[in-house]
Amino acid sequence: MAKAPVEAPAPLAGAFDVGGFRSELLRWFNENARDLPWRKTLEPYHVWLSEIMLQQTQMDRAVSYFERFLLRYPDIVSLAQAHEDEVLKLWEGLGYYTRAKNLLRAARVVLKEHGGTFPANFEAVRALPGVGPYTAGAVMSVAYGAHRPAVDANVERVFSRVLDIDRPVSAPEVKRRILAAAWELLPPGESRAFNQGLMELGALICAPRSAECQRCPVSRHCLARARGTVNLRPVPKPKPEVVRVDMACGILLTEGQVFIQKRRPNDVWPGLWEFPGGVLEPGESPEEAMVREFREETELSVRPEGKIAVVRTSYTRYRITLHGFFCRAEPGQDPKRDHRLHEAVEARLVSPTDLLTFAFPSGHARLTSRMLEDVRLQTLLSAVD
Numbered sequence: 001m002a003k004a005p006v007e008a009p010a011p012l013a014g015a016f017d018v019g020g021f022r023s024e025l026l027r028w029f030n031e032n033a034r035d036l037p038w039r040k041t042l043e044p045y046h047v048w049l050s051e052i053m054l055q056q057t058q059m060d061r062a063v064s065y066f067e068r069f070l071l072r073y074p075d076i077v078s079l080a081q082a083h084e085d086e087v088l089k090l091w092e093g094l095g096y097y098t099r100a101k102n103l104l105r106a107a108r109v110v111l112k113e114h115g116g117t118f119p120a121n122f123e124a125v126r127a128l129p130g131v132g133p134y135t136a137g138a139v140m141s142v143a144y145g146a147h148r149p150a151v152d153a154n155v156e157r158v159f160s161r162v163l164d165i166d167r168p169v170s171a172p173e174v175k176r177r178i179l180a181a182a183w184e185l186l187p188p189g190e191s192r193a194f195n196q197g198l199m200e201l202g203a204l205i206c207a208p209r210s211a212e213c214q215r216c217p218v219s220r221h222c223l224a225r226a227r228g229t230v231n232l233r234p235v236p237k238p239k240p241e242v243v244r245v246d247m248a249c250g251i252l253l254t255e256g257q258v259f260i261q262k263r264r265p266n267d268v269w270p271g272l273w274e275f276p277g278g279v280l281e282p283g284e285s286p287e288e289a290m291v292r293e294f295r296e297e298t299e300l301s302v303r304p305e306g307k308i309a310v311v312r313t314s315y316t317r318y319r320i321t322l323h324g325f326f327c328r329a330e331p332g333q334d335p336k337r338d339h340r341l342h343e344a345v346e347a348r349l350v351s352p353t354d355l356l357t358f359a360f361p362s363g364h365a366r367l368t369s370r371m372l373e374d375v376r377l378q379t380l381l382s383a384v385d
């Protein structure tokens with residue numbers, strides 16, 4: 001059985017009723033656990049997939065993606081054999097595409113190093129691409145019943161209130177204290193239900209903005225409730241400054257097709273497809289930026305042929321306004337032959353409807369939909385270059 005780290009500070013006061021907390025939480029979870037698709041089985045592939053999807057994704061959204069993903073890749077071997085473009089397309093709309101790329105890389109590691117069987121020890125799971133201590137703890141405890149805590153954002157919030165911690169949960173010493181508390185409270189032989197119970201409590205009762213303390217199964221153990229500080233916990237961490245960015249891109253039409261390029265592996269949105277474009281420079285109009293960016297990224301000179309739409313999207317602390325234009329190559333240039341890529345690894349000319357089979361960052365995906373609905377599209381496509 002794994003032990004709590006020796007350097008962990010004592011997290012719980014002597015009077016804390018450990019046995020009462022455990023039994024009250026477990027009873028509540030047994031009676032209130034939601035019926036979620038990944039809870040129908042203890043298959044480690046399902047548990048791992050759900051945990052990766054739930055990072056930075058709302059539960060309802062994750063459920064539909066999870067079910068579609070399993071239809072396409074019913075086991076880890078079928079995922080390991082998938083093409084990356086296909087996985088990214090299936091992931092489109094979930095965001096944080098590095099998760100999808102790591103999922104595929106991890107599946108290949110499982111196939112190559114573990115013969116296609118998901119590993120059953122913490123260190124091997126933790127070593128998989130995209131798996132941190134939380135995910136490894138969750139997979140080990142939920143799939144295998146291992147004695148491991150799983151501390152996600154929901155659990156951090158619960159502990160910040162139960163222990164009435166007056167520092168942000170992002171502080172390293174607070175993280176250590178919460179992890180130590182999670183180890184101390186973990187009931188031998190019941191980690192599967194206990195870890196899920198803590199997460200469920202944070203999701204359903206001890207919610208970020210509205211803790212329902214009168215319904216809470218562990219309210220008698222909660223220091224924040226006793227002290228009247230529930231609304232002050234967790235202490236928020238300083239918010240990063242929001243940065244507003246204006247961008248422009250061009251949808252180049254030529255001979256009934258559209259020019260797209262594939263982003264480099266080490267860029268933001270690695271491996272996704274896009275329309276060439278970039279950030280407006282000071283004093284530049286969106287059309288001017290689109291023409292300049294197109295030239296810098298592909299060495300093609302283009303002229304705008306009308307605005308398609310302006311779409312707004314977010315990426316971490318960036319609020320992006322994306323101006324999309326139809327455009328056409330200047331006379332004498334053949335986009336297929338004359339492009340030279342400087343910000344991408346591959347370019348293709350595809351029919352507009354085939355665009356739906358490629359994975360794009362959300363702003364470009366929304367521009368694609370707007371373009372396909374645009375009544376000017378067929379006229380522009382049939383015009384001679």
Ligand code: SF4
Nearest residue numbers: 161206213216219222
């Ligand atoms: S009593 Fe309230 S604040 Fe404390 S753990 Fe329960 S829901 Fe959260």
